[in-house]
Amino acid sequence: AQSVAQPEDQVNVAEGNPLTVKCTYSVSGNPYLFWYVQYPNRGLQFLLKYITGDNLVKGSYGFEAEFNKSQTSFHLKKPSALVSDSALYFCAVRPFNQGGKLIFGQGTELSVKP
Amino acid sequence: DAGVIQSPRHEVTEMGQEVTLRCKPISGHDYLFWYRQTMMRGLELLIYFNNNVPIDDSGMPEDRFSAKMPNASFSTLKIQPSEPRDSAVYFCASSLMGSSYNEQFFGPGTRLTVL
Numbered sequence: 721a722q723s724v725a726q727p728e729d730q731v732n733v734a735e736g737n738p739l740t741v742k743c744t745y746s747v748s749g750n751p752y753l754f755w756y757v758q759y760p761n762r763g764l765q766f767l768l769k770y771i772t773g774d775n776l777v778k779g780s781y782g783f784e785a786e787f788n789k790s791q792t793s794f795h796l797k798k799p800s801a802l803v804s805d806s807a808l809y810f811c812a813v814r815p816f817n818q819g820g821k822l823i824f825g826q827g828t829e830l831s832v833k834p
Numbered sequence: 835d836a837g838v839i840q841s842p843r844h845e846v847t848e849m850g851q852e853v854t855l856r857c858k859p860i861s862g863h864d865y866l867f868w869y870r871q872t873m874m875r876g877l878e879l880l881i882y883f884n885n886n887v888p889i890d891d892s893g894m895p896e897d898r899f900s901a902k903m904p905n906a907s908f909s910t911l912k913i914q915p916s917e918p919r920d921s922a923v924y925f926c927a928s929s930l931m932g933s934s935y936n937e938q939f940f941g942p943g944t945r946l947t948v949l
Binding site for chain 1: 864877882937941
């Protein structure tokens, strides 16, 4: 079965510290992986994606993600967290041979404290 | 580009009433998705269309839910009759196959409250 797992419901980080939001996946074939962010009372916004090539992908707002094929992971990272990064983060994978469909993880609530 | 447009943004109705949610996808996009988000169940895919044709409706909870896409620029999600457990935020998203490898663009959502 093709799936995405975000093992942490919540991540707490102090402002200025590095942050990591974890994601693991299970998919047939080469994975297409995505990260989205949702601010309160808003729709999801695209952050970054991995299709092929360099395992370190850079995205919006200073975020990056590292694709690790052997560990089937796609963790979201940022070197220095901001209070304004506090939001709900979703990892997603495109299943093989299912057109435009994306499978989303359950989401991780990131809280950055001053 | 105006992005994905959803209406209404908020809907409060009474149990048993019909509810219609509307979505206008980004012009030129050929995929349209309907999602439901609740605290208990997270983000659920209800149905998606490709070129106005429903491809997968396995996420539609029951027969009270129906979705249509009469043309490339408009889709509706209808609940009839509505129940309190349908209270949720409903998102519409669109994407273009072959471009950005299916990056989906989300609308602002419709917050539905069924009393």
